[in-house]
Amino acid sequence: MAAFNEFGLTGPVIRSINNMGFEEATPIQERAIPVALSGQDLIGQAHTGTGKTAAFGIPMVEFFDVDHEQIQGVVLTPTRELAIQVAEELNKIGQFKGIRALPIYGGQDITRQIRALKNRPHIIVATPGRLMDHMRRKTVRLNQVRIVVLDEADEMLNMGFVEDIETILTEVPEERQTLLFSATMPGPIQALARRFMRNPEVIRIEGKQVTVANTEQSYIEVEERQKFDVFCRLLDIQSPDRSIVFGRTKRRVDELFDALTKRGYSAEALHGDLAQSKRDLVMRRFKEGTIEVLVATDVAARGLDISDVTHIYNFDVPQDPESYVHRIGRTGRAGKPGVAITFVTPREIYQLRVIENMTRKKIARMPVPTIKEVIEGQQRLAVDQLLQAVENGDAGNYKTLAEGLLEDNDAVTLLSAALKVLTKETDRTPVTLTEERPLRMRQDKYLSPGKRGYSRNASGKKGPARNSGHSSPRGKSRFGSRSY
DNA sequence: AAAAAAC
Secondary structure (H helix, E strand, O other): OOEHHHHOOOHHHHHHHHHOOOOEOOHHHHHHHHHHHOOOOEEEEOOOOOOHHHHHHHHHHHHOOOOOOOOOEEEEOOOHHHHHHHHHHHHHHHOOOOOOEEEEOOOOOHHHHHHHHOOOOOEEEEOHHHHHHHHHHOOOOOOOOOEEEEEOHHHHOOOOOHHHHHHHHOOOOOOOEEEEEEOOOOHHHHHHHHHHOOOOEEEEOOOOOOOOOOEEEEEEEOOHHHHHHHHHHHHHHHOOOOEEEEOOOHHHHHHHHHHHHHOOOOEEEEOOOOOHHHHHHHHHHHHHOOOOEEEEOHHHOOOOOOOOOOEEEEOOOOOOHHHHHHHHOOOOHHHOOEEEEEEEOHHHHHHHHHHHHHHOOOOEEOOOOOHHHHHHHHHHHHHHHHHHHHHHOOOHHHHHHHHHHHHHOOHHHHHHHHHHHHOOOOOOOOOOOOOOOOOOOOOHHHHOOOOOOOOOOOOOOOOOOOOHHHOOOOOOOOOOOOOO
C-alpha cells in the first residue's frame, strides 16, 4: 500500500490526513487519487468500508482554491444521513487548508441552510431534492463548480433519482470533472453514466467477491410467523452491543421496533417517514451507543460508517442483490470482523440464490437457534459480566457485605444466586407482526447478463415523462446531447 | 416492487 505522501499533496492536506489517523492509502485511494488529481473523469468501484469518501475528498480539497469563495464542488448522496456524514469527513480533510463543506438536505429549516450558505462553503454535499429547491430560489450558484461527485452512484442513477441528477447537471459547467463511486455498479447503470461523463477511467478494485471477506454471512430458513421469535433468540444468544436489523418496509420497521421495545430491547426505528429531527436523534444515539438495535429500512443500507457495528440482520430478504451488499457492508468496515444473518422464508430461498449468484459467495445455512442455546447464551453473558466486574477490580466497596453473607451461606449457593439474578430472563409474550408478502425479485437483471430489463431512452426516462416539477429549466434536457 | 428524495 502507498503512503499518502506519494501523491504530491500539499502540506495542509497531508496534515489533515495524518490528523485523521490515516496511515496508508487503501487500494481504491491509491488508484483513484492520482487519476482524480490529473483531472480525468472517473468511475470508482471498491468494496464497502474501504475509504471511498477520502478517495474523492482528498483530490477535491487538494484541487480547490480556498480564496475563491464559491461552490467549487458538489457531492450528491441518496440519503440525508449520508450527506451529513460525507460533509463531516470532507471538513476534516479540509480543516488545515480551510476548505469548508456544507451539507444541504431536506427536512432541515431552509432559512438556516441559506444562512449557512452565506459562510461561503467551497463544497456542498446534498440530497437532490433540496439542492434543486435552492437552485430555484437562486440561493446556490453552481456555475463555478469544477467537480461533481455522485456518491453511491448506481443508486443516484436509478429511476427516481436520475431525472433529478440530470436537472442539477444542467446548471453545472460542462467543463467539469465528474467522479462516480460505489461498491456496486451494474453494467447498464455504468453505460448510462457514461452519457454525461467525458472518457472516464474505470477503476475497479478486483476481488473475487463483491462482499467483504471478513464478514461472516449466513442465513436462517424460517416461516414468516416465526421470524420475530427466532430473531429474539439470536439477539439473546449473540447479544451484540451495536447491530442493525433491516426490514423491507417502513410499516414493517415500525412494527419490529414496537415489538422489540415491548420485549425490553434497546431499539429505535429509522426510516424516511420520520421527522428529520427524530432521524438525527436516532443516529446520534446509535453512534454514541445508547441504542443497541437500530431497526431500519434501506435508508440505512448505503454508505453509513458507524464504527463497531458487529452484526447485521436482514429480517427480510433485501429487494435486490445490490441492497444486500450495501446492507451487510455496514459491518466488517476497515478490516474489522462482522456477522451478517439473513432470514429467509421457504418461498424466498430462490432470492437467496440470486444474491449468491451476484456476490459469487455462498451464504451458509444456520440452524434455527434453540431455547437451550438461548439459555446458555444468557448464562454465558451473566458469567462474562461477573468476570468483567472482577477484572475491573472496583467492587471493593462490596467486600464487607460479601463477607457478611458468607458467614451464613456457602459460596456456591451465593454465587449461583448472583448468577441467576444476573441472567436476563427473556419475555416470551407472543408478538405477531403483519405478514409480509414473499419477495419476488426481478430475475432478468441478475441472471441473464445479455438480456437485462433496462429499456430506457436517451434521457433515462422509462415511458412518458412524469414528475414534471423536476424537469430541466430549459424545458428540453441537455442530458445525452453532450458530444463526448 | 419498496425506499429514497422538496415544500
